[in-house]
Amino acid sequence: MLLRVSSELQGHKVDLAAITDPKAADASGIPQAGVLIAFADAVVGRDDGELGRAREAVLDDLGAVGLVDAAAVASNFERMVRIADGCGIPLDPPIVVLSEDVRDDLGLDQFASAASTPGQGFLGRSLGPVLRAVVPRLLRIAGSFRRS
């Protein structure tokens, strides 16, 4: 959801399908998405040769600073997912409402860890579409206010 909102805040539309389908990376609208997806896959994977090739590709496209940042972010989320799954936390209630369409599109509700989050009630399902339209605008206004 942060990917969608951060993109909308900058006036870009992104196709989130790349999150679950690497073949969609080129159509995602995000620069170097294919290289970054391949790097993420190699970091999580066990093939050191694959990781070496993915690392070189990031170095070529994004430079050493980009590689360090990409490795730092990937390893950060190797930590966060295990905290969430290991502690059995539910998705935060506002995110449950705001992310319903993304979860549907990407099939995230099929993940076993979805069991930690109770289903949303009638009110949440009703408010979801409205909030998903309004919240990015509010965040954009808040961002403008912060910069000024």
Place this chain on the structure above:
Amino acid sequence: MGVDFANVGFPVREDLRESHREAWRRLASPGSWWSGGERVAIAAEVRAARDCALCTARKGALSQSAVTGVHDGPGELPGAAIEVIHRLTTDSGRLSKSWFDRVRADGLDEGAYVEIVGVTVTVVSIDSFCRGIGVPLHDLPEPLEGEPSRYRPAAACDDGAWVPMLPNRRARGDEADLWTTLGTGNVIRAMSLVPDEVRTLNLLSASHYLSMEQMTDLRKGREGITRQQIELLAGRISALNQCFY
């Protein structure tokens, strides 16, 4: 190799180096429920899990409970602790409440469990960074002497997770530094039964991802990658680990 990126061949940010050094110092120190020696033993077990035959077999099985055996590794910790470390390291996306209840029934206290989560994720993350940039893993630190504090925050309560956590309001008292906003996300509160693990999480998140303040500005990226690219990586890593959160 200690916590040093001197021979990498390209610059590594100083805040990353410093946060790794501090995380390693904390890893070696007595925690709330485990001694320094036991915490370093948890770290060693994390590294062993990567090549554990039982974990590999379970990862490929439709039902993990159908595959039985003994985990490969140093084996210096209680069996329930080893099970938690290996499962969290190699297949966290398929953990379930019934599995959690079983390891608790095997004698693992809630606080001890949360501290294992904290140490495990610290080591997984720092090792993953080193693999990512292609440098050797940091040597594990020498444990420091001392007894666990047995500290448990009085305000910790059942708030919908498997483990108790601090309520979603401004953090107070001895835990006032954990978050300074009116409330925070569940993933930050998740380990608050062991407040020092949240402190280490905050330390590493600020250098690996973004500080709490930077996170709220959704245009804010890093020097080498944009915020969109950051969130793309975050989303892909979460999906690969089958993390719903």
